[in-house]
Amino acid sequence: MSIDAGTIAPAAPVGPEAAQPETVQAKRSHGTLPISLATIAAIVAGWSLASAYGIVSPLFLPSPLTVLKAIYNVAINGFVDSTLAQHTLASLLRIFAALAASVAIGIPAGLAIGTSRIGKGILDPVVEFLRPLPPLAYLPLIIIWIGIGEASKITVIALAMLPPIILSTAAGVKSAPADFTNAARSFGAGRLQILLHVILPGAIPSILTGTRIALGAGWSTLVAAELVAASQGLGFMIQSAAQFLVTDIVIAGIIVIAAIAFLLEILARLLERWFVPWAAHR
Amino acid sequence: MSVLSLQSVSLAFPVDRDSRRTRLVLDGITLHLASDEFIAVIGRSGSGKTSLLNLAAGFLKPTSGRISVDGEDIGGPGADRAVVFQDDALYPWLNARDNVAFPLKLRGVAKQERRRRAGELLAKVGLESAGDKNIWELSGGMRQRVGIARALASEPRFLLLDEPLGALDALTRARLQQFLLNVWSESRTGALLITHSIEEAMLLATRVVVLAPNPGRIVADIPAGFGRQLLAGKPLQEIKDSPEYRRLHDGLTGLIHTDSEEAA
Incomplete structure (x- = not known):
C-alpha cells in the first residue's frame, strides 16, 4: 500500500x-x-x-583575520566594560526570559483560540493587531509605560515572540484529527481531560515549530531592544562599537549573533526529535 | 443484559453553511442492539452507515427520535459505548500499552494497575510483546488490534466498530474477522459493525441490517447464524459452500444492487 x-x-x-x-x-x-x-x-x-x-577601506571592511582577532580580544579583554561572554549571557537571559513569558501566555492563548469560539472572538483581533507591528514601533511606548530597565526589553522581545507561539498553538489544535477527540469522548473523557491528554500533546509539534520561529523574531528584536539604556548585551556591544567606528567588533558581534542563532536552531531541532519523534510519522 | 435503542431516529444536515435547507441523511431508523448481539450494518456509500454509528456513539445528535441505553437517553458519548475507528485513531505520542491504558487513565486507575490491565488486554489481542512499541512501528492489522484492546479497556457494554477492517489487505482482514468474532464472543458486549463487505457482515453478525440511501433507511434486518457456526469450529469453506450462505449472500447482493440501480 x-x-x-x-x-x-x-x-x-x-x-x-x-x-x-x-x-x-x-x-x-x-x-x-x-x-x-x-x-x-x-x-x-x-x-x-x-x-x-x-x-x-579597512575602516569599512576589516579583514577576516582582524575580525577573528577582535572576537578573541573581546572574549578575553572585553569591550565597553564587559567580556563577550557577559554580553552574550545578558542577551541570552533576555531572550530566554522573554521566551518563558511568551510560552506561558502564548500556549494557553493559542489553546483558547483553537478550542473555543469565545476565545477566538476575544483573542483574534488582539493577535492580528500585534502580529504585523514592527517591535520598534511599540518600543517607545513600552519604555514610557514601564521604563528603561530590563523589564521593558524583555517585554518588547516577548511581544515579538508571542504571535508565532499563539498562532502555531492554535494551528496545532486545529490540525488534530476529529477522531482523536472523539475517541477520548467515547472512553468517557471530560473537556479538561481532552484538553490535557489529547489536544495539548497533539499540538506540541506545531508549538515547537512556533517556538523556533519565535526565537528568530526574538533575536531580531533583541538588537533594537538593547539600543536603549542597556549596559550589556550583543546588540548593545554592536551599537557601541558602531558609534566609535570599531568596525571589526561590529562584524564580530554580527558573526556571534548568527552563530548563536544557528546553534539555537539546531538545539530546537534536536528537542523536536527527542520530544516528538512521532511528528515525523504522522 | 443491556439494550442500545434507536427509536424513529432521523438525522438532517444543513445543505450548506448559510442555507436553512437541510438534507435528510437518516430517516425513521429503529434498531435495538442487545448486549449478546452482533449487528452488521451494510449499504452503499451515502446510505448513512457511518452517521448511524456516530449517532449511537453520541458524536451526533439526532434531529428527531430517541437514542437510549436501557431506557435512559444518552446525553452524548460515554464509556458504555466504545468506538473503534477506521483510521485507528491511536495516539502517536503514546506507545501501544499506554494507548490501551488510556481509558483507564481517564478513570483515574493507578499506574501499576493500568499497566497490568493493559498488559492483559494486549495479550488478549495477541500483542503481549508489542507494549513498548511506538504506534508507527506497528502494521495496520496490529494497530487495529491495539484499537480494539483500547476500546475493551473502557469495559463498554457496546462496541461500535466503524469499518475497522476496511483499510486492511485481504489476508489480514480475514484473520482479523475471526479475531473480532472471538473477542466479541468472549467479552459479551453488544457489537455494531459498519462495513462495506457483505461477506464480512454475514460471517460476523447475528443480524445483518441493510441501509438504502437517499435518505438512509433500513430496508432489511435479517438474522444470520454463520458467525456462531464459525465459533463452533465449522470450517470457513464449508460455511461458504452451504446453500443457506449462498442464498443469503445472493439476497443481500440483490438488495444492495437493486438499490443502486434505483439511484442511477
Whole structure:
C-alpha cells in the first residue's frame, strides 16, 4: 500500500509514507552541503582579497583575520566594560526570559483560540493587531509605560515572540484529527481531560515549530531592544562599537549573533526529535 | 443484559453553511442492539452507515427520535459505548500499552494497575510483546488490534466498530474477522459493525441490517447464524459452500444492487 501511495500521489504523503519524502530530502540537503561550504569559502576569500588589496577601506571592511582577532580580544579583554561572554549571557537571559513569558501566555492563548469560539472572538483581533507591528514601533511606548530597565526589553522581545507561539498553538489544535477527540469522548473523557491528554500533546509539534520561529523574531528584536539604556548585551556591544567606528567588533558581534542563532536552531531541532519523534510519522 | 435503542431516529444536515435547507441523511431508523448481539450494518456509500454509528456513539445528535441505553437517553458519548475507528485513531505520542491504558487513565486507575490491565488486554489481542512499541512501528492489522484492546479497556457494554477492517489487505482482514468474532464472543458486549463487505457482515453478525440511501433507511434486518457456526469450529469453506450462505449472500447482493440501480 505504501508503494502504491508513493507512486500514485507522491505529492501528498500520509501516515507512514511521510517518512519517504523526508529521507529523500535528507539526501538532498546532504548533497548541497559541499556547495554551501564552497560558497562560504568563496565569500571569505573575496572578503580577504577585498581587504588585502585595499579595494575597500579597512575602516569599512576589516579583514577576516582582524575580525577573528577582535572576537578573541573581546572574549578575553572585553569591550565597553564587559567580556563577550557577559554580553552574550545578558542577551541570552533576555531572550530566554522573554521566551518563558511568551510560552506561558502564548500556549494557553493559542489553546483558547483553537478550542473555543469565545476565545477566538476575544483573542483574534488582539493577535492580528500585534502580529504585523514592527517591535520598534511599540518600543517607545513600552519604555514610557514601564521604563528603561530590563523589564521593558524583555517585554518588547516577548511581544515579538508571542504571535508565532499563539498562532502555531492554535494551528496545532486545529490540525488534530476529529477522531482523536472523539475517541477520548467515547472512553468517557471530560473537556479538561481532552484538553490535557489529547489536544495539548497533539499540538506540541506545531508549538515547537512556533517556538523556533519565535526565537528568530526574538533575536531580531533583541538588537533594537538593547539600543536603549542597556549596559550589556550583543546588540548593545554592536551599537557601541558602531558609534566609535570599531568596525571589526561590529562584524564580530554580527558573526556571534548568527552563530548563536544557528546553534539555537539546531538545539530546537534536536528537542523536536527527542520530544516528538512521532511528528515525523504522522 | 443491556439494550442500545434507536427509536424513529432521523438525522438532517444543513445543505450548506448559510442555507436553512437541510438534507435528510437518516430517516425513521429503529434498531435495538442487545448486549449478546452482533449487528452488521451494510449499504452503499451515502446510505448513512457511518452517521448511524456516530449517532449511537453520541458524536451526533439526532434531529428527531430517541437514542437510549436501557431506557435512559444518552446525553452524548460515554464509556458504555466504545468506538473503534477506521483510521485507528491511536495516539502517536503514546506507545501501544499506554494507548490501551488510556481509558483507564481517564478513570483515574493507578499506574501499576493500568499497566497490568493493559498488559492483559494486549495479550488478549495477541500483542503481549508489542507494549513498548511506538504506534508507527506497528502494521495496520496490529494497530487495529491495539484499537480494539483500547476500546475493551473502557469495559463498554457496546462496541461500535466503524469499518475497522476496511483499510486492511485481504489476508489480514480475514484473520482479523475471526479475531473480532472471538473477542466479541468472549467479552459479551453488544457489537455494531459498519462495513462495506457483505461477506464480512454475514460471517460476523447475528443480524445483518441493510441501509438504502437517499435518505438512509433500513430496508432489511435479517438474522444470520454463520458467525456462531464459525465459533463452533465449522470450517470457513464449508460455511461458504452451504446453500443457506449462498442464498443469503445472493439476497443481500440483490438488495444492495437493486438499490443502486434505483439511484442511477
